[in-house]
Amino acid sequence: MTPHGDGDGWVHCAAGHRHWGLFGAAGLLLRRDDAGTAEVLLQHRATWSHHGGTWGLLGGARHRRETVVDAALREAGEEGGLDPAYVEVHGRFDDSHGGWTYATVLAGARPGAVAQPTGGESIDVAWVAVEDVTSLPLHPGLAGAWPLLRDALHRPTVVVDAANVVGSRPDGWWRDRAGAARRLVDAVAGLSRSGLERSRLPPGLDLPELACWWPRWVVVLEGAARPAAQNAPQGVCVVAAEGSGDDAIVQAVHDAGGGPVLVVTADRGLRDRCHSIGAASVGSRWLADMFA
Ligand SMILES: [Zn+2]
Structure with missing residues (x-):
């Protein structure tokens, strides 16, 4: 999250959850192939954060005048030090809660992409083998969408x-x-x-x-x-x-x-x-x- 983004704030969706992001939120699901093993980049969320201690996507609140792709790439840069030049976007999944939407931007990493925790919101930022994702305590938003997202990791x-x-x-x-x-x-x-x-x-x-x-x-x-x-x-x-x-x-x-x-x-x-x-x-x- 940006310290003073114009999308900062809590909202309640139609399902009664509380979410961060007045204009919705966006996150990046980045895949890489490391020596034949497909991995995705995940964030271990700081304990003080919403659903703290779980693993989720680098992401956060959208700004008012920002596309979801721009928002996801900006957040991945702020929290994971990721250079957008190494990211090849191929899809967008909208998880609509009624009045609030979390958009997941799916992408592949170009060779040489690096990431590390750069904001105060991460305990860690790590590449996780796709087959190991469900063995982690996942953020509920990612856990719900994962079965679909997992099948959309490759660019057509x-x-x-x-x-x-x-x-x-x-x-x-x-x-x-x-x-x-x-x-x-x-x-x-x-x-x-x-x-x-x-x-x-x-x-x-x-x-x-x-x-x-x-x-x-x-x-x-x-x-x-x-x-x-x-x-x-x-x-x-x-x-x-x-x-x-x-x-x-x-x-x-x-x-x-x-x-x-x-x-x-x-x-x-x-x-x-x-x-x-x-x-x-x-x-x-x-x-x-x-x-x-
Ligand atoms: Zn909701």
Whole structure:
């Protein structure tokens, strides 16, 4: 918590609990993979604090004009000394109590992320193996949400078959394939920033019900569209296929590593190949319709 944040104060939720944070609160659930073991960063809460002595997330009251992601990253910096440059956010879970919400920001740690207790609110800040979390005395908010959060620790990847998506709309793309592909890449970059709210996720992708996901986006270009890979905007990995676009898409699924993968294509043969290595798929209209 900031000493004089404008969100400081107690409120009562509709369930009758007392909570800290006039505009709600936010915390960071950060995952790292240390030599093959998945760990999460937890805070052992100071005994004088609310639910003192329990283990919870680095977090605290939101400021009035702050997004939940900004609030969670600020709190993690203040209490855990964590540099936000090492944090890759991929999801947000809203635990709504009626009139008060605790937002959990889910993220992965980049290599080299370090944390230690830096505020007066922690007995300790520690990386805990995912399988050991439930053996700790947990803050009740974390204990309640943990079964869902545990299944949302990995960032999903969306792989876009650009030729298929661009080709699904007869807007003259064949006159300028690179230009049409570039418009798709730029539109995907916008989605990368805004994230995908729950209602925009395709059926068939078996993800926990978060309020918002920020997947990793990979757009695969082939043939005459390949020049559109140059100077790609932030937030999108653009692959210019050397040979077959389908092979590059299958390779992107392999490279996604661990988390769920969704391939955007209407190509039946390609979908079968991707399903056989564990990816889900959705027709290109799902993406094209978001930009319509
Ligand atoms: Zn409550």
